Amino acid sequence: MSESVYKIIELVGSSPNSWEEAAKNAVQEAGKSLKNLRIAEIGKLDMKMEEGKIAAYRARVKVSFKYEGK
Amino acid sequence: MSESVYKIIELVGSSPNSWEEAAKNAVQEAGKSLKNLRIAEIGKLDMKMEEGKIAAYRARVKVSFKYEGK
Amino acid sequence: MSESVYKIIELVGSSPNSWEEAAKNAVQEAGKSLKNLRIAEIGKLDMKMEEGKIAAYRARVKVSFKYEGK
Amino acid sequence: MSESVYKIIELVGSSPNSWEEAAKNAVQEAGKSLKNLRIAEIGKLDMKMEEGKIAAYRARVKVSFKYEGK
Amino acid sequence: MSESVYKIIELVGSSPNSWEEAAKNAVQEAGKSLKNLRIAEIGKLDMKMEEGKIAAYRARVKVSFKYEGK
Amino acid sequence: MSESVYKIIELVGSSPNSWEEAAKNAVQEAGKSLKNLRIAEIGKLDMKMEEGKIAAYRARVKVSFKYEGK
Amino acid sequence: MSESVYKIIELVGSSPNSWEEAAKNAVQEAGKSLKNLRIAEIGKLDMKMEEGKIAAYRARVKVSFKYEGK
Amino acid sequence: MSESVYKIIELVGSSPNSWEEAAKNAVQEAGKSLKNLRIAEIGKLDMKMEEGKIAAYRARVKVSFKYEGK
Amino acid sequence: MSESVYKIIELVGSSPNSWEEAAKNAVQEAGKSLKNLRIAEIGKLDMKMEEGKIAAYRARVKVSFKYEGK
Amino acid sequence: MSESVYKIIELVGSSPNSWEEAAKNAVQEAGKSLKNLRIAEIGKLDMKMEEGKIAAYRARVKVSFKYEGK
Amino acid sequence: MSESVYKIIELVGSSPNSWEEAAKNAVQEAGKSLKNLRIAEIGKLDMKMEEGKIAAYRARVKVSFKYEGK
Amino acid sequence: MSESVYKIIELVGSSPNSWEEAAKNAVQEAGKSLKNLRIAEIGKLDMKMEEGKIAAYRARVKVSFKYEGK
Numbered sequence: 001m002s003e004s005v006y007k008i009i010e011l012v013g014s015s016p017n018s019w020e021e022a023a024k025n026a027v028q029e030a031g032k033s034l035k036n037l038r039i040a041e042i043g044k045l046d047m048k049m050e051e052g053k054i055a056a057y058r059a060r061v062k063v064s065f066k067y068e069g070k
Numbered sequence: 071m072s073e074s075v076y077k078i079i080e081l082v083g084s085s086p087n088s089w090e091e092a093a094k095n096a097v098q099e100a101g102k103s104l105k106n107l108r109i110a111e112i113g114k115l116d117m118k119m120e121e122g123k124i125a126a127y128r129a130r131v132k133v134s135f136k137y138e139g140k
Numbered sequence: 141m142s143e144s145v146y147k148i149i150e151l152v153g154s155s156p157n158s159w160e161e162a163a164k165n166a167v168q169e170a171g172k173s174l175k176n177l178r179i180a181e182i183g184k185l186d187m188k189m190e191e192g193k194i195a196a197y198r199a200r201v202k203v204s205f206k207y208e209g210k
Numbered sequence: 211m212s213e214s215v216y217k218i219i220e221l222v223g224s225s226p227n228s229w230e231e232a233a234k235n236a237v238q239e240a241g242k243s244l245k246n247l248r249i250a251e252i253g254k255l256d257m258k259m260e261e262g263k264i265a266a267y268r269a270r271v272k273v274s275f276k277y278e279g280k
Numbered sequence: 281m282s283e284s285v286y287k288i289i290e291l292v293g294s295s296p297n298s299w300e301e302a303a304k305n306a307v308q309e310a311g312k313s314l315k316n317l318r319i320a321e322i323g324k325l326d327m328k329m330e331e332g333k334i335a336a337y338r339a340r341v342k343v344s345f346k347y348e349g350k
Numbered sequence: 351m352s353e354s355v356y357k358i359i360e361l362v363g364s365s366p367n368s369w370e371e372a373a374k375n376a377v378q379e380a381g382k383s384l385k386n387l388r389i390a391e392i393g394k395l396d397m398k399m400e401e402g403k404i405a406a407y408r409a410r411v412k413v414s415f416k417y418e419g420k
Numbered sequence: 421m422s423e424s425v426y427k428i429i430e431l432v433g434s435s436p437n438s439w440e441e442a443a444k445n446a447v448q449e450a451g452k453s454l455k456n457l458r459i460a461e462i463g464k465l466d467m468k469m470e471e472g473k474i475a476a477y478r479a480r481v482k483v484s485f486k487y488e489g490k
Numbered sequence: 491m492s493e494s495v496y497k498i499i500e501l502v503g504s505s506p507n508s509w510e511e512a513a514k515n516a517v518q519e520a521g522k523s524l525k526n527l528r529i530a531e532i533g534k535l536d537m538k539m540e541e542g543k544i545a546a547y548r549a550r551v552k553v554s555f556k557y558e559g560k
Numbered sequence: 561m562s563e564s565v566y567k568i569i570e571l572v573g574s575s576p577n578s579w580e581e582a583a584k585n586a587v588q589e590a591g592k593s594l595k596n597l598r599i600a601e602i603g604k605l606d607m608k609m610e611e612g613k614i615a616a617y618r619a620r621v622k623v624s625f626k627y628e629g630k
Numbered sequence: 631m632s633e634s635v636y637k638i639i640e641l642v643g644s645s646p647n648s649w650e651e652a653a654k655n656a657v658q659e660a661g662k663s664l665k666n667l668r669i670a671e672i673g674k675l676d677m678k679m680e681e682g683k684i685a686a687y688r689a690r691v692k693v694s695f696k697y698e699g700k
Numbered sequence: 701m702s703e704s705v706y707k708i709i710e711l712v713g714s715s716p717n718s719w720e721e722a723a724k725n726a727v728q729e730a731g732k733s734l735k736n737l738r739i740a741e742i743g744k745l746d747m748k749m750e751e752g753k754i755a756a757y758r759a760r761v762k763v764s765f766k767y768e769g770k
Numbered sequence: 771m772s773e774s775v776y777k778i779i780e781l782v783g784s785s786p787n788s789w790e791e792a793a794k795n796a797v798q799e800a801g802k803s804l805k806n807l808r809i810a811e812i813g814k815l816d817m818k819m820e821e822g823k824i825a826a827y828r829a830r831v832k833v834s835f836k837y838e839g840k
Contacts, residue, residue: 005099006082008130012146012204018790020578023607024614029145031612033209040614042605045812047793047831052801054794054810060148061607064082069103075169076152078200088300090228093257094264101262110264112255115322117303117341122311124304124320131257137151139173158510160718163747164754171752180754182745185532187513187551192521194514194530201747215449216432218480222496222554230298233327234334239495241332243559250334252325270498271327277431279453285589286572288620291417292356309355313419340358344572349593361627362566368650370438373467374474379565381472383629390474392465395672397653397691402661404654404670410568411467425519426502428550440648443677444684451682460684462675481677487501489523508720535742537723537761542731544724544740580788583817584824591822600824602815621817635799636782638830641767642706659705663769690708694782699803711837712776729775733839760778 006038007067014056019045022059036066076108077137084126089115092129106136146178147207154196159185162199176206216248217277224266229255232269246276286318287347294336299325302339316346356388357417364406369395372409386416426458427487434476439465442479456486496528497557504546509535512549526556566598567627574616579605582619596626636668637697644686649675652689666696706738707767714756719745722759736766776808777837784826789815792829806836 013026019042027040043060083096089112097110113130153166159182167180183200223236229252237250253270293306299322307320323340363376369392377390393410433446439462447460463480503516509532517530533550573586579602587600603620643656649672657670673690713726719742727740743760783796789812797810813830 004084005096008080008082010148011207012148014144018578018788020617026145027607027609027614029207029209037609037612040607040609042607047797047810047812049797049807049810052807054797057790067081067099069099074154075166078150078152088228088298090267097257097259097264107259107262110257110259112257117307117320117322119307119317119320122317124307127300134152137169139169158508158718160757167747167749167754177749177752180747180749182747187517187530187532189517189527189530192527194517197510214434215446218430218432220498221557222498224494228298230337236495237327237329237334239557239559247329247332250327250329252327274432277449279449284574285586288570288572290358292358292414294354306355309417309419347571347589349589360568362568362624364564368438368648370477376565377467377469377474379627379629387469387472390467390469392467397657397670397672399657399667399670402667404657407650424504425516428500428502438648440687447677447679447684457679457682460677460679462677484502487519489519508718537727537740537742539727539737539740542737544727547720578788580827587817587819587824597819597822600817600819602817634784635796638780638782640708642708642764644704656705659767659769697781697799699799710778712778712834714774726775729837729839 005067006064008062008064010043011061011063012058013061014048014058016054016056019057019059022057023061026059026061027063030063030065034063034065038064040064075137076134078132078134080113081131081133082128083131084118084128086124086126089127089129092127093131096129096131097133100133100135104133104135108134110134145207146204148202148204150183151201151203152198153201154188154198156194156196159197159199162197163201166199166201167203170203170205174203174205178204180204215277216274218272218274220253221271221273222268223271224258224268226264226266229267229269232267233271236269236271237273240273240275244273244275248274250274285347286344288342288344290323291341291343292338293341294328294338296334296336299337299339302337303341306339306341307343310343310345314343314345318344320344355417356414358412358414360393361411361413362408363411364398364408366404366406369407369409372407373411376409376411377413380413380415384413384415388414390414425487426484428482428484430463431481431483432478433481434468434478436474436476439477439479442477443481446479446481447483450483450485454483454485458484460484495557496554498552498554500533501551501553502548503551504538504548506544506546509547509549512547513551516549516551517553520553520555524553524555528554530554565627566624568622568624570603571621571623572618573621574608574618576614576616579617579619582617583621586619586621587623590623590625594623594625598624600624635697636694638692638694640673641691641693642688643691644678644688646684646686649687649689652687653691656689656691657693660693660695664693664695668694670694705767706764708762708764710743711761711763712758713761714748714758716754716756719757719759722757723761726759726761727763730763730765734763734765738764740764775837776834778832778834780813781831781833782828783831784818784828786824786826789827789829792827793831796829796831797833800833800835804833804835808834810834 011026013022015021041062048056081096083092085091111132118126151166153162155161181202188196221236223232225231251272258266291306293302295301321342328336361376363372365371391412398406431446433442435441461482468476501516503512505511531552538546571586573582575581601622608616641656643652645651671692678686711726713722715721741762748756781796783792785791811832818826
């Protein structure tokens with residue numbers, strides 16, 4: 001039914017390999033405790049540098065899911 | 071007292087009739103478990119289409135309320 | 141390890157004296173129940189007026205911390 | 211003639227019923243003392259909450275009108 | 281299948297009564313010649329003034345639909 | 351009548367002389383096949399460099415015109 | 421002295437020839453009744469179309485000047 | 491009553507010491523001639539340099555107050 | 561010659577594997593009916609979720625190409 | 631070869647006559663010490679006022695050129 | 701003379717005490733090797749957290765200064 | 771020590787294969803002459819087209835590093 005309410009949370013996932021994997025890590029972690037994940041929007045991409053090398057690709061992800069109080 | 075801390079959460083409400091009703095649905099659902107709701111800002115409006123018709127008007131709402139840990 | 145997931149929440153702190161103190165109030169309150177706070181980004185500054193005077197400086201703060209489900 | 215100068219002012223209207231009415235209240239109030247109102251752009255929508263209920267729908271409106279000094 | 285391509289077009293609908301109706305007019309007109317309309321995002325709301333009165337509520341709508349060349 | 355629907359398209363015009371001429375080139379080209387052009391908004395200005403010289407001033411223009419299906 | 425307060429107003433100037441002239445018209449009109457005009461920022465450029473031709477180049481200009489109450 | 495109309499004006503305050511003081515200067519100056527000042531939003535912060543030193547901290551402030559025609 | 565006019569259209573491509581592939585799908589589909597594709601800008605990335613899994617990576621792409629009427 | 635790296639710098643040019651000339655001044659000055667200038671994007675336009683007159687049209691320009699360390 | 705060219709660079713200053721001091725640190729460091737610093741715009745404020753405490757207030761500052769090749 | 775100053779520069783990297791590789795190329799080139807690279811933020815992604823094919827994926831990267839005068 002169309003009147004249900006969704007909540008949006010913002011997560012940061014990271015991966016040594018790619019932004020796709022960074023985003024997947026974030027939504028998988030979220031999926032463990034949240035039901036009905038919908039669209040996941042990418043907000044900002046960056047890279048963490050360590051000693052002149054890329055230590056991690058990171059992606060900010062806004063995930064929406066069914067809201068059931070708090 | 072003016073030093074209390076507020077938390078902001080982002081919800082998506084929907085309604086078959088109007089964005090006002092969509093926003094109201096979101097804050098009412100939030101109001102069931104949160105106290106001291108204050109200003110509710112509208113972030114983004116859209117419409118869900120189904121078979122060429124508007125199935126729902128949807129509104130993203132940022133609600134602030136008194137923060138009491140997590 | 142670099143693949144852990146972080147969550148971002150948005151708080152509003154206030155203070156009668158300065159935006160620095162307003163932001164500090166917000167992160168201190170958050171720090172009571174959250175572990176591993178990292179970067180805290182300032183989103184928006186404003187002032188609450190009461191009877192023609194500044195009652196409080198307020199700061200919106202986005203805090204990221206280790207995500208452990210919901 | 212096309213070289214006349216317009217001024218833009220920003221108003222906030224409110225209504226217990228809808229954003230359309232909130233915006234209408236703002237432009238009507240402006241229309242009492244300003245001539246030649248043109249396009250009125252909506253900047254931001256929000257809702258004022260009181261005791262868990264929506265006390266008012268509010269709309270920020272940018273109105274342009276013929277500029278005649280100050 | 282998930283690899284199909286969508287196109288986004290931007291329309292402006294208007295109505296003497298409400299932004300909901302303005303947006304509905306835009307998507308209905310689009311729906312006459314386009315198939316598979318999906319999400320319709322609202323970009324900007326304004327009002328057309330005529331002789332000090334609101335002549336029309338207008339809504340900019342971004343509609344996405346299945347792309348089949350040009 | 352105020353309920354007609356408009357479509358917005360985005361063009362890039364260029365000129366060796368000025369951004370005014372670049373924008374004019376864009377709307378003139380559009381005007382050959384489209385009727386009822388209205389407001390043309392400038393989105394972004396840039397310059398194309400060739401061998402250390404400005405080869406062209408370019409202007410992105412959003413033109414709205416009466417929508418008659420596709 | 422550095423503690424004086426400035427006010428910013430937003431004007432729309434227009435010209436049949438160029439955006440430079442449109443902006444100049446706006447600040448000249450403002451300069452008739454305001455003293456100490458400072459930086460004038462350009463906010464948005466557009467063109468007014470009439471019968472398929474450019475009727476006017478228009479520029480939104482934010483002008484700051486010394487504030488002396490209202 | 492919730493249907494009153496507010497006007498928003500934009501001021502620039504400055505201070506040799508801090509942005510808090512710069513913002514306070516702006517709202518105090520405004521408060522001399524305007525009644526019912528409400529929220530004051532900070533838009534942009536900068537610093538005026540003179541001979542390699544900071545001559546003033548400056549804050550752009552949007553103040554809203556009760557609108558009573560012009 | 562530098563005075564030709566370009567048109568920009570906005571497409572959404574998707575892929576089960578990566579945003580690079582999603583963007584490639586969009587420009588390939590466009591390339592079948594359009595000539596002289598130039599720069600393709602990425603506007604927004606997201607992911608479509610189905611039953612807790614990533615069903616598709618999606619990319620919004622703005623493609624510019626030579627404009628030849630409509 | 632497509633894998634070379636470009637650097638972007640931001641300049642402010644000015645001219646008593648036009649924004650085109652202001653931008654040209656900026657890229658010409660840059661061209662004296664930098665090779666392979668490419669696209670120059672315009673970021674912000676303003677005008678410097680002196681004694682109620684326009685003293686200079688100014689343009690912020692982002693210029694990209696081949697990066698060869700620092 | 702008004703046709704000189706300025707360059708803008710972006711710095712991040714930090715301080716354990718305030719954003720004012722963080723910004724001052726940035727411009728002082730820049731002032732050691734650059735002449736004719738002008739307006740310094742604040743871009744983004746944040747705080748570095750260490751073990752639940754604010755280790756530093758940080759400010760992004762855009763400084764403009766006379767451009768003399770590279 | 772927390773009061774050191776960082777500088778931010780903006781680079782454009784490119785790669786025939788992916789945006790991850792494009793960004794890596796940019797930071798590697800920068801790392802040859804700069805020390806203490808920190809966070810690298812992604813600003814804008816695009817694709818260079820040549821004869822209807824993707825010639826390069828390109829990424830704009832903002833790199834911060836320790837500032838030591840100019």
